[in-house]
Amino acid sequence: MTKADIVERIHQKIGFxxxxxAEMVExxxxxxxxxLETGEKIKIAGFGxxxxxxxxxxxxxxxxxxxxxxxxxxxxxxxxxxxxLKNAINIESKES
Amino acid sequence: xxxxxxxxxxxxxHGMLNMKASExxxxxxxxxxxxxxxxxxxxxxxxxxxxxxxxxxxxEARNPKSGEIVSIPAKKTPFFKTGxxxxxxxxx
Numbered sequence: 001m002t003k004a005d006i007v008e009r010i011h012q013k014i015g016f017x018x019x020x021x022a023e024m025v026e027x028x029x030x031x032x033x034x035x036l037e038t039g040e041k042i043k044i045a046g047f048g049x050x051x052x053x054x055x056x057x058x059x060x061x062x063x064x065x066x067x068x069x070x071x072x073x074x075x076x077x078x079x080x081x082x083x084x085l086k087n088a089i090n091i092e093s094k095e096s
Numbered sequence: 097x098x099x100x101x102x103x104x105x106x107x108x109x110h111g112m113l114n115m116k117a118s119e120x121x122x123x124x125x126x127x128x129x130x131x132x133x134x135x136x137x138x139x140x141x142x143x144x145x146x147x148x149x150x151x152x153x154x155x156e157a158r159n160p161k162s163g164e165i166v167s168i169p170a171k172k173t174p175f176f177k178t179g180x181x182x183x184x185x186x187x188x
Contacts, residue, residue: 001128001129001132001137001138001139001140002139002140002141002142003140003141003142005128005132006124006125006128006129006141009124009128010121010124010125013120013124014117014120014121014124020112023110024106024110024113024121025121025125027106027109027110028102028106028121028122028125029141029143029144031102031105031106031109032102032144033143033144033182033185035097036182036185036186037185037186039186040097041097042097042102043097043098043099044098044099044102044126045098045099046126047099047126047129047130048174048176050176052186074187075186075187075188076178076183076186076187077145077178077182077183077186078176079145079174079175079176081173081174081176085130085133085174086171086173086174088130088134089133089134089149089172089173089174090171090172
């Protein structure tokens, strides 16, 4: 499934034109991205949380040359699925 | 930011949406992703990331309190891989 399928569903379910639906889906993801960029987390009840984590720098090794290098400190995004979502996915797979 | 705050922000940045329509919009977005994952499909959102299902094999584990060995059945878990654009934007 891609963004186009989500747009199609918005169009059919809420009745906005495809162009409007596409703009709205862009708005939703745009707002989420802007928020995560500032380091703030996104909590979607029943779905999961998108959390920005700070990673300290650490020493790593280039597996090809064996050379020791420093992996710089960085911020990464993690998704923690809610229990509701995890259960939903497992129930469905048992039925099918 | 919570889902309800996101719904409000969508209303603010989109003149033609009221709270109710915005709520339907945001819910439909996440419901679509959930439905796709439930049917075993993966979801790819350009510039954001992709959601896939990862299979966890069953394993034996120990109850830390009683020391008893319990078997944990195989299960599926949703996995999110951050897209390139968002990955770069978060890390600065």
